[in-house]
Amino acid sequence: MEDPDRLIHAxxxxxxxxxxxxxxxxxxxxxxxxxxxxxxxxxxxxxxGTTATPGWLGVQIQISPASTTALVDRLVSAGHVTRxxxxxxxxxxxxxxxxxxKRMGEAFFAPVLGPLRKAVGELTQTEATAFMRVLxxxxxx
Numbered sequence: 001m002e003d004p005d006r007l008i009h010a011x012x013x014x015x016x017x018x019x020x021x022x023x024x025x026x027x028x029x030x031x032x033x034x035x036x037x038x039x040x041x042x043x044x045x046x047x048x049g050t051t052a053t054p055g056w057l058g059v060q061i062q063i064s065p066a067s068t069t070a071l072v073d074r075l076v077s078a079g080h081v082t083r084x085x086x087x088x089x090x091x092x093x094x095x096x097x098x099x100x101x102k103r104m105g106e107a108f109f110a111p112v113l114g115p116l117r118k119a120v121g122e123l124t125q126t127e128a129t130a131f132m133r134v135l136x137x138x139x140x141x
Contacts, residue, residue: 052095
């Protein structure tokens with residue numbers, strides 16, 4: 001690549017803009033940024049078929065067990081998350097994002113997600129593979 005800094009700065013601008021949108025979303029919905037991170041982690045778990053428990057969530061967003069309990073209580077009280085008994089082990093509690101919370105997030109983030117989905121959908125397989133390689137090198141992708 002002729003000027004890698006150009007791509008690096010574009011990624012930084014996107015990350016900054018996305019973070020601003022996350023904070024704006026949280027502010028508009030009365031959610032702390034940690035609440036939003038938790039909802040995103042839970043949605044990712046659902047998409048990947050991962051069983052999300054409170055302990056798993058605390059590890060994902062790097063908060064203590066006590067903070068995780070307070071976070072889950074807050075999200076449940078707000079109607080964004082439900083606690084359900086694990087189908088395989090009724091002693092274990094799983095967490096699920098409610099459909100209303102999913103709709104709320106999708107509606108708020110549509111202005112960024114729509115164009116992002118379109119742009120990614122237009123990548124060739126080679127371009128997508130290269131993009132995933134870059135993201136993998138700089139994150140937990």
